[in-house]
Amino acid sequence: MEADLAAQRLLMPAPRSRVSPPPWLSFHLHGRRIFFNPVSLAVGETEAEISAAASTSVPEFPLTPPGPPAHLVLNVTHACNLACRYCFAAKYWEAATMTPAVAERAVALLADGPRERAITLSFFGGEPLLAWETLMAGVAAAERLGQSQGRRVHLHITTNGALLDADKAEYLAQHGFSVLISLDGPEDIHNAARPMRNGGNSWRATMAALAHLRASGSRPAGRRARVTLRGTYLPGRAGEAADHGAAWERANLRERCEFYGRLMDSGYCAGFSLEAATLTEGGAGRTTLRVDEEGLRREYHEVALWYLDRLRRGRPPGFFHFNKILERLRRRRPQVTECGAGRSYLTIGPDGSIFACHRETGTRIGHLDTGFDAVARARWLDNRLTQRDACRDCWCRYVCGGGCRQRAAELGRPLSEPDPDACAVMRIMVAECLWLLLHLPPRPAGGKCAQLPVSPSSYRFLPFPGCKRKP
Numbered sequence: 001m002e003a004d005l006a007a008q009r010l011l012m013p014a015p016r017s018r019v020s021p022p023p024w025l026s027f028h029l030h031g032r033r034i035f036f037n038p039v040s041l042a043v044g045e046t047e048a049e050i051s052a053a054a055s056t057s058v059p060e061f062p063l064t065p066p067g068p069p070a071h072l073v074l075n076v077t078h079a080c081n082l083a084c085r086y087c088f089a090a091k092y093w094e095a096a097t098m099t100p101a102v103a104e105r106a107v108a109l110l111a112d113g114p115r116e117r118a119i120t121l122s123f124f125g126g127e128p129l130l131a132w133e134t135l136m137a138g139v140a141a142a143e144r145l146g147q148s149q150g151r152r153v154h155l156h157i158t159t160n161g162a163l164l165d166a167d168k169a170e171y172l173a174q175h176g177f178s179v180l181i182s183l184d185g186p187e188d189i190h191n192a193a194r195p196m197r198n199g200g201n202s203w204r205a206t207m208a209a210l211a212h213l214r215a216s217g218s219r220p221a222g223r224r225a226r227v228t229l230r231g232t233y234l235p236g237r238a239g240e241a242a243d244h245g246a247a248w249e250r251a252n253l254r255e256r257c258e259f260y261g262r263l264m265d266s267g268y269c270a271g272f273s274l275e276a277a278t279l280t281e282g283g284a285g286r287t288t289l290r291v292d293e294e295g296l297r298r299e300y301h302e303v304a305l306w307y308l309d310r311l312r313r314g315r316p317p318g319f320f321h322f323n324k325i326l327e328r329l330r331r332r333r334p335q336v337t338e339c340g341a342g343r344s345y346l347t348i349g350p351d352g353s354i355f356a357c358h359r360e361t362g363t364r365i366g367h368l369d370t371g372f373d374a375v376a377r378a379r380w381l382d383n384r385l386t387q388r389d390a391c392r393d394c395w396c397r398y399v400c401g402g403g404c405r406q407r408a409a410e411l412g413r414p415l416s417e418p419d420p421d422a423c424a425v426m427r428i429m430v431a432e433c434l435w436l437l438l439h440l441p442p443r444p445a446g447g448k449c450a451q452l453p454v455s456p457s458s459y460r461f462l463p464f465p466g467c468k469r470k471p
Helices: 045-054 100-112 128-149 164-175 187-193 201-214 252-263 293-312 320-331 374-378 404-409 420-438
Strands: 025-029 032-034 071-075 121-125 153-159 177-184 226-233 272-277 344-346 352-356 363-367 449-452 460-463
Touching: 025 420, 032 045, 032 121, 032 252, 071 100, 071 128, 100 121, 100 344, 121 201, 128 153, 128 374, 177 201, 187 344, 187 460, 201 226, 226 252, 252 272, 252 293, 272 320, 272 420, 293 320, 293 420, 344 374, 363 374
Parallel strands: 071 121, 071 344, 121 153, 153 177, 177 226, 226 272
Antiparallel strands: 025 032, 344 352, 352 363, 449 460
16 A cells, blocks of 8 residues: 655555564655565565565563662752743743752662662753752762662763853763753754843853863863753744744754754764754643644755765764664664653652653652652553554554653643654654665775664665764
8 A cells, every 4th residue: 555655644554364464554755665564664665675574463562560760860950041932841930949968868769779780860950050069969979879889870961051161061071971962053043942041142151061061071081071962943833933033933954953963073062862842841832833744844854865965974963863763773673662751760859759750740750758659650650652542553653662751741631642743753753764774875895884684685784883984
């Protein structure tokens, strides 16, 4: 059965018999015919390729009981020095800040983890640099725990960077932090969406932070913090977000990717993510916007062309979402969940409340003083996409993994209801990655690349770090 992916009219053909392989999809995209098996994740250009690689059964994903948390997020403050137009935390008017004592108590939740598992601690907000003393207390507690148990410690921070000076950058580097900097793109795009609360130029402050982080690794015995960037765009139709400024109401995805590529080439960061703002978030206050699917399909194809051009010139694209999707397709490993919120992933709010998600709203499941609320936590424990009705029949379900459940909680809906806007964006990205698989350049002689098992008769290759190509 043919389906027109460009119009998102993908239909699942019925199996020919009970013993035949699961159905495959056939569609045309950007002048190429693509065959895709949504169960085995096989991709090819002929029915024979897909049939030879077809799976004969739907993968099983048994539900396991939750263990000790593997990843803890400390929302150390709700205060922020920026006034981002789309911020999901914009309604946290109380601007609460966590005390060092609460941070130390929270870190103790990681003490019961297996000794072979690293202690993973993240700092989030608001703007976590506004609670610097609490952050240092949390780091010290995690490092003491790691030393006493012989476990590695992984530290992360998400920050707008505007308050990051040379001394703070040096501290993050010396403690081995991975740093996620919020940067929406070139100066006009970034400032339109992320103004300083006092009206200043936040782009220049963030760029100064990147310079400090890059310089931190050049000092004697210094360790450079690993830096990645996170950009956000509003995927609404033009004209529906006029209050955000002309530069921001357009997604400008390729322009942003080109900007991030230049920063990677200059050593400022290792990669980037570029995500749509959640249109259902109460903090954003933009619940009437709908995704401009036609416009985004054009823009994401431009991103795919940019991604392919980077590969052909021997430069890592560094785009997290395309990298993740291509890796799942390359290895043919179906994903049954996208997030461990409420199970292995927990968040502690400024007052000691326990949340399933760092976005907090609609996800409270306990408090440090009283422990878990078993009833509140129960609905988070089965995070498999099989619990979401709309996911079970979606053609890209095992590539996506089911998406974010907090978005349903934000609106007071059952967690089984996925966000249709997020689904639309994911389908567009997966489609472009299917197209990319058929265009990836061949492996160069001596290159350290991983083989892409696209079909039994032909192979594509996806570069890993260390892969060198001549321009």
